[in-house]
Amino acid sequence: MSSSPQAFNEVLPEGLEGHEPTSLWRDAFDRLKANKLAVFGFIIVVVLLLVAILGPFITPYDFLSQDLSQRNQSSSAAHLLGTDDLGRDVLSRVIYGARTATIVAFSVTAVSLLIGVSLGAIAGYSGGRVDSAIVWIIDLTMSIPILLLAVVINVSLKTPVTYWMDDMYLKTHNPIYRETIWVDFALVFGALALIMWPPYARLIRGQILSIRNENYVLAARALGFSNRRILFRHILPNGLGPVIVLASAGLGQAMILESAFSFLGIGVRPPIPSWGNMISDGLRVWRNYPHLLAAPAVVLGIITVAFSFLGDGLNDALNPKGWR
Amino acid sequence: MKRDPNATLIKVRSLTKHFPVRLGAYGQHKATVYALDDVSFNIFRGETLGLVGESGCGKTTVGLSILQLHRPSRGEVWYEEIDLTKLKEADLRPLRQKLQIVFQDPYSTLNPRMTVGAAIAEPMSVHRRCEKQQIQERVERLMDDTGLPMRYGNRYPHEFSGGQRQRICIARALACDPEFIVCDEPVSALDVSIQAQISNLLKDLQEKYNLTYLFIAHDLAVVKYISSRIAVMYLGKLAELAPRDMLFEHPLHPYTQALLSAVPVPNPKEERSRQQALLEGDVPSSISPPKGCRFHPRCPLAFEPCSDAVPDWREVDNNHWIACHAVK
Numbered sequence: 001m002s003s004s005p006q007a008f009n010e011v012l013p014e015g016l017e018g019h020e021p022t023s024l025w026r027d028a029f030d031r032l033k034a035n036k037l038a039v040f041g042f043i044i045v046v047v048l049l050l051v052a053i054l055g056p057f058i059t060p061y062d063f064l065s066q067d068l069s070q071r072n073q074s075s076s077a078a079h080l081l082g083t084d085d086l087g088r089d090v091l092s093r094v095i096y097g098a099r100t101a102t103i104v105a106f107s108v109t110a111v112s113l114l115i116g117v118s119l120g121a122i123a124g125y126s127g128g129r130v131d132s133a134i135v136w137i138i139d140l141t142m143s144i145p146i147l148l149l150a151v152v153i154n155v156s157l158k159t160p161v162t163y164w165m166d167d168m169y170l171k172t173h174n175p176i177y178r179e180t181i182w183v184d185f186a187l188v189f190g191a192l193a194l195i196m197w198p199p200y201a202r203l204i205r206g207q208i209l210s211i212r213n214e215n216y217v218l219a220a221r222a223l224g225f226s227n228r229r230i231l232f233r234h235i236l237p238n239g240l241g242p243v244i245v246l247a248s249a250g251l252g253q254a255m256i257l258e259s260a261f262s263f264l265g266i267g268v269r270p271p272i273p274s275w276g277n278m279i280s281d282g283l284r285v286w287r288n289y290p291h292l293l294a295a296p297a298v299v300l301g302i303i304t305v306a307f308s309f310l311g312d313g314l315n316d317a318l319n320p321k322g323w324r
Numbered sequence: 325m326k327r328d329p330n331a332t333l334i335k336v337r338s339l340t341k342h343f344p345v346r347l348g349a350y351g352q353h354k355a356t357v358y359a360l361d362d363v364s365f366n367i368f369r370g371e372t373l374g375l376v377g378e379s380g381c382g383k384t385t386v387g388l389s390i391l392q393l394h395r396p397s398r399g400e401v402w403y404e405e406i407d408l409t410k411l412k413e414a415d416l417r418p419l420r421q422k423l424q425i426v427f428q429d430p431y432s433t434l435n436p437r438m439t440v441g442a443a444i445a446e447p448m449s450v451h452r453r454c455e456k457q458q459i460q461e462r463v464e465r466l467m468d469d470t471g472l473p474m475r476y477g478n479r480y481p482h483e484f485s486g487g488q489r490q491r492i493c494i495a496r497a498l499a500c501d502p503e504f505i506v507c508d509e510p511v512s513a514l515d516v517s518i519q520a521q522i523s524n525l526l527k528d529l530q531e532k533y534n535l536t537y538l539f540i541a542h543d544l545a546v547v548k549y550i551s552s553r554i555a556v557m558y559l560g561k562l563a564e565l566a567p568r569d570m571l572f573e574h575p576l577h578p579y580t581q582a583l584l585s586a587v588p589v590p591n592p593k594e595e596r597s598r599q600q601a602l603l604e605g606d607v608p609s610s611i612s613p614p615k616g617c618r619f620h621p622r623c624p625l626a627f628e629p630c631s632d633a634v635p636d637w638r639e640v641d642n643n644h645w646i647a648c649h650a651v652k
Contacts, residue, residue, distance in 0.1 A: 023437065023439075024436055024437055024480065024482070216432065216433050216435045216436075218427075218433075219434075220435075222393055223446070223447045223496070223497075223500065224420030224447075224450070224451065225447075226417070233435075233446075234435050237437045238437060
């Protein structure tokens with residue numbers, strides 16, 4: 001054998017010795033940590049998640065319990081954010097609103113990610129007619145106005161479904177059919193999930209179209225790997241960066257949409273607390289009781305900004321060279 | 325099973341690859357790129373066949389078509405008793421272990437999200453080359469063979485330099501015990517000092533693992549150093565194929581002569597006085613290659629039949645193949 005191992009040592013890059021191995025994910029995390037705004041956003045989002053998960057354990061009062069002797073009170077030791085017109089504790093309701101917003105945002109984003117990434121990956125990797133068909137479905141779905149769809153579902157599907165559930169309850173006496181509130185919820189936000197996926201599909205399709213021409217994919221083919229392995233081990237992990245960024249922005253967007261729908265009365269309906277319907281209630285009395293409007297509005301604002309900072313930070317961290 | 329050391333390992337017959345393309349701002353004109361036309365040659369077990377030619381003459385297409393990474397438009401590629409062109413992708417996969425490739429650009433041929441060790445281990449586990457427990461050991465042996473310190477197994481490709489990455493690519497290609505490796509300009513993206521290291525490494529590995537190479541390059545010095553036989557390509561066709569020394573001492577084809585005389589001599593006195601057979605004009609487009617002999621518009625020896633008849637690919641001497649009307 002020749003002296004090649006020695007030859008290698010001559011060309012060792014400076015400083016590689018004693019350094020921790022760094023994966024690209026690790027590098028991205030380090031860059032994210034260096035971005036103060038992104039860290040701020042990240043902390044807010046984590047706090048939001050903790051509050052949402054721990055909701056029932058940290059609320060001082062039940063969100064439904066009314067105390068008509070304590071109506072419309074402003075901030076006090078007993079009620080940190082005061083009480084509303086039925087004497088319910090506003091802090092407890094804001095915390096439950098976080099729960100509602102989180103459930104909606106995560107389920108909507110998860111479903112759209114699932115649909116979007118699978119369809120986009122199939123389109124990008126198979127190409128040809130399959131690709132054209134999926135792109136057509138994407139275009140079709142993107143042409144549906146979200147708000148209009150929500151309104152249409154609200155006026156057309158809710159009533160028949162509610163009647164149907166009442167019928168079923170009379171026939172079977174299964175308590176599941178009493179939960180009409182949650183069905184409303186599922187209808188509107190399920191529809192939302194079904195039309196929020198196209199951006200993910202388009203993004204991942206584009207990523208795959210460019211990555212599948214990369215030389216390491218050709219190398220993987222030359223090594224005799226199966227299509228599935230190439231797609232899942234070599235193409236997708238390299239195309240997920242932008243999808244993560246888009247999903248973090250999508251979470252924030254879904255929260256705002258939830259509030260917007262609830263504000264308009266087509267999303268979450270009282271008595272389930274949502275920031276949207278709290279803002280809507282607060283708006284009616286804000287001259288006399290501004291805290292009823294301020295509490296949910298300020299929280300919603302902070303969360304929106306936090307998701308935006310986090311998304312920007314992720315974008316910079318996952319793609320230092322910039323893909324826009 | 326004993327094998328004849330000089331047996332033919334790869335037999336290429338009339339290999340042709342045409343790429344359909346669309347030209348014009350809106351892709352309104354259909355055209356064909358004649359990347360590779362009617363190329364035939366053998367590669368013997370244990371040898372290094374060098375393949376030289378200018379940029380865009382189809383060298384890489386030959387390599388990719390042999391491995392069926394491009395499906396050839398016509399022709400046959402025999403690996404031992406199997407015609408690879410007739411196989412479906414799924415049937416090819418197990419054979420791909422035996423037929424490997426090292427690419428030109430080591431920066432883009434490694435998955436950036438896989439550690440070096442994982443990249444070298446992947447072919448072994450996919451093709452079940454050995455027991456799970458042995459994989460780590462084999463990865464270390466391959467890294468040692470290719471001059472990579474073992475402690476770098478858990479590092480990522482972006483932490484390495486070009487030459488080191490090329491070593492990783494070579495180790496990965498070796499992981500599935502190949503018999504034949506297409507080296508597609510494996511050193512031309514590297515610094516000159518590193519080129520020598522990698523060329524030597526390839527030579528050592530060939531001896532150690534009984535490898536057969538198709539070594540594609542445009543640098544005649546590198547090809548001369550590493551090859552036992554050399555094929556010269558021009559515009560999608562083979563011009564000449566001969567054992568190394570014969571080709572360098574007695575080039576027959578006018579294109580080979582011009583190519584060899586273009587190499588500068590590292591002696592200023594000799595360099596000033598020597599005769600150069602300079603070619604006129606440019607390489608024609610492979611979308612509309614010249615009729616007859618593709619070299620005839622630039623050929624100093626061109627005469628009447630050259631512009632009409634495609635010259636036969638014939639053996640003029642023992643193991644010396646040429647496609648030229650002017651050479652008797």
